[in-house]
Amino acid sequence: MSIILDKVNYVYSEKTAYEIHALKNINLKIEDGEFIGVIGHTGSGKSTLIQHLNGLMHATSGGIYYNGQDIYDEDYDRKKLRGRVGLVFQYPEHQLFETTIFADVSFGPKNQGLSKKEAELKAFTALRSVGLPEDYWYRSPFELSGGQKRRVAIAGVLAMEPEVLILDEPTAGLDPRGRDEILDQVAKLHEERNMTIILVSHSMEDVAKYVERLIVMNQGSIMLDGTPGEVFAHYQELEAVGLAAPQITYLMHDLRKRGIQVPGIATTLEEAKEAILQAFKK
Amino acid sequence: MLRDITIGQYYPADSVIHRLDPRTKLMAAMLYILSLFVFQGWAGFAAVTLALVLMIALSKVPFGYMVRGLKAIAVILIITILFNLFLTPGETIVEFWKLRITWEGLKNAGFMAVRLTYLILGSSILTLTTTPNQLTDGMEKALKPFNKLHVPVHEISMMMSIALRFIPILIEETDKIMKAQLARGADFESGNLIKKAKSMVPLLVPLFISAFRRANDLAMAMEARCYHGGDGRTKMKPLRYKKADIAAYLLSAGYFAGVIALKVLL
Ligand SMILES: Nc1ncnc2c1ncn2[C@@H]1O[C@H](COP(=O)(O)OP(=O)(O)O)[C@@H](O)[C@H]1O
Numbered sequence: 118m119s120i121i122l123d124k125v126n127y128v129y130s131e132k133t134a135y136e137i138h139a140l141k142n143i144n145l146k147i148e149d150g151e152f153i154g155v156i157g158h159t160g161s162g163k164s165t166l167i168q169h170l171n172g173l174m175h176a177t178s179g180g181i182y183y184n185g186q187d188i189y190d191e192d193y194d195r196k197k198l199r200g201r202v203g204l205v206f207q208y209p210e211h212q213l214f215e216t217t218i219f220a221d222v223s224f225g226p227k228n229q230g231l232s233k234k235e236a237e238l239k240a241f242t243a244l245r246s247v248g249l250p251e252d253y254w255y256r257s258p259f260e261l262s263g264g265q266k267r268r269v270a271i272a273g274v275l276a277m278e279p280e281v282l283i284l285d286e287p288t289a290g291l292d293p294r295g296r297d298e299i300l301d302q303v304a305k306l307h308e309e310r311n312m313t314i315i316l317v318s319h320s321m322e323d324v325a326k327y328v329e330r331l332i333v334m335n336q337g338s339i340m341l342d343g344t345p346g347e348v349f350a351h352y353q354e355l356e357a358v359g360l361a362a363p364q365i366t367y368l369m370h371d372l373r374k375r376g377i378q379v380p381g382i383a384t385t386l387e388e389a390k391e392a393i394l395q396a397f398k399k
Numbered sequence: 400m401l402r403d404i405t406i407g408q409y410y411p412a413d414s415v416i417h418r419l420d421p422r423t424k425l426m427a428a429m430l431y432i433l434s435l436f437v438f439q440g441w442a443g444f445a446a447v448t449l450a451l452v453l454m455i456a457l458s459k460v461p462f463g464y465m466v467r468g469l470k471a472i473a474v475i476l477i478i479t480i481l482f483n484l485f486l487t488p489g490e491t492i493v494e495f496w497k498l499r500i501t502w503e504g505l506k507n508a509g510f511m512a513v514r515l516t517y518l519i520l521g522s523s524i525l526t527l528t529t530t531p532n533q534l535t536d537g538m539e540k541a542l543k544p545f546n547k548l549h550v551p552v553h554e555i556s557m558m559m560s561i562a563l564r565f566i567p568i569l570i571e572e573t574d575k576i577m578k579a580q581l582a583r584g585a586d587f588e589s590g591n592l593i594k595k596a597k598s599m600v601p602l603l604v605p606l607f608i609s610a611f612r613r614a615n616d617l618a619m620a621m622e623a624r625c626y627h628g629g630d631g632r633t634k635m636k637p638l639r640y641k642k643a644d645i646a647a648y649l650l651s652a653g654y655f656a657g658v659i660a661l662k663v664l665l
């Protein structure tokens with residue numbers, strides 16, 4: 118079970134003065150249960166890439182295979198695919214439209230053709246799993262705070278019970294607390310249900326703590342792909358394209374320069390702490 | 400999808416026409432449109448055609464790009480041609496059932512088609528080579544005299560440029576919301592009329608909310624920068640005529656006089 122991208126290219130406004138080659142020859146394999154971070158500068162093609170994964174955008178050339186099936190096949194049910202690969206857009210709170218939060222969250226499962234009862238059951242579970250208190254559920258979604266709205270919007274996608282969950286910059290415009298809450302919820306979904314998760318972000322600090330694999334995009338191509346440790350080892354190349362490794366990576370490098378025996382790579386605070394304590398115990 | 404609408408869109412290029420003052424281009428476009436209604440006979444036809452070909456060549460906008468704007472008027476064009484073709488009395492060429500095609504009808508239909516096509520092409524040269532901002536700037540300055548008559552020229556042109564600025568933003572927004580709802584399994588295409596209308600709700604509600612939010616933000620931002628209307632306001636890029644503009648004015652005036660002369664003399 119996997120998503121495979123084979124030489125995918127995408128060109129916006131092809132054959133006009135505004136032509137933009139947004140994806141260049143992307144080859145990618147995403148396995149079941151992975152927790153992946155996609156990072157890159159604004160305009161590097163992250164959003165374009167993920168919209169291909171659920172078939173919303175059609176590659177200009179190249180193929181995409183979901184669980185071994187070509188999603189561009191004529192008889193492939195792409196509407197169903199959108200339910201299996203859930204995509205939460207950037208600023209998803211802008212898509213809310215129903216009179217109550219509960220009705221808005223049931224929109225997805227209803228579109229999947231489920232009965233009212235089943236749809237509501239799914240909405241119930243989804244709202245529970247994003248941790249929105251029950252006394253909000255029958256209020257208008259427009260009365261909520263920014264972070265709460267965003268959780269409702271995420272619940273709206275979760276209610277379709279996707280196998281893969283993709284979030285496009287889910288923390289954009291949130292305060293540090295709102296950011297941690299959302300990312301912790303997402304990490305919990307990964308742990309508890311072993312859901313495949315793809316987290317798009319332009320902030321290294323955000324994703325480094327959570328993900329198992331990092332894909333770095335630059336100008337429409339995949340520049341690096343590996344564990345956070347492997348990726349951050351290339352911190353100089355990352356800087357050259359306007360991305361920075363987490364602060365802690367720099368600290369470890371400085372320590373090494375001063376002759377303290379720590380491993381060169383650490384991606385999270387905990388890892389670094391362990392390593393530094395070890396070095397001083399010796 | 401929605402972004403591919405080309406009518407009234409700016410095409411960036413570096414040409415003589417792009418560099419002209421928007422007022423000059425407005426004037427020239429107006430004269431050209433007038434000439435389309437004035438010209439008569441083959442000589443006149445040759446004159447307007449020559450002028451159009453020249454302008455298209457000078458503008459450096461690919462012809463194929465320009466022709467796309469014609470699709471929008473295809474229906475009107477066909478109806479006009481049919482009416483002229485069948486409903487003009489005169490010397491009959493062919494006749495079947497109750498319909499009759501005459502020489503005069505054929506000629507009228509031909510000229511009408513030319514007029515309409517040239518009209519669209521001519522005015523699209525204006526919009527393709529002038530950014531909406533330049534266009535409203537030019538209009539504001541050209542219409543300034545009306546300020547004396549208490550016509551709020553600045554306010555009208557400000558509203559126009561804001562509206563124009565918002566069209567692509569709203570199109571983009573529609574595109575985004577549509578995709579977001581599609582990702583939640585929405586279906587905008589199938590079903591009967593009522594079902595289709597209903598399926599627009601998840602699109603229209605967020606769109607309206609976003610339009611109001613943007614309008615609010617913009618008003619706030621303008622007030623925060625002490626915007627207070629047109630009095631005493633200066634421009635970052637004030638419009639000034641250059642030599643090319645004078646030449647363009649003379650050329651278009653000469654052209655227009657020529658078309659009239661052709662009509663009177665021949
Ligand atoms: N709808 C669109 N039409 C034209 N160009 C677009 C559109 N969306 C994105 N682009 C362009 O494609 C490139 C990649 O954009 P995007 O995928 O949104 O990047 P990211 O999400 O990494 O910021 C950018 O150069 C952007 O300007």
Ligand SMILES: [Mg+2]
Nearest residue numbers: 163164207285
């Ligand atoms: Mg993006």
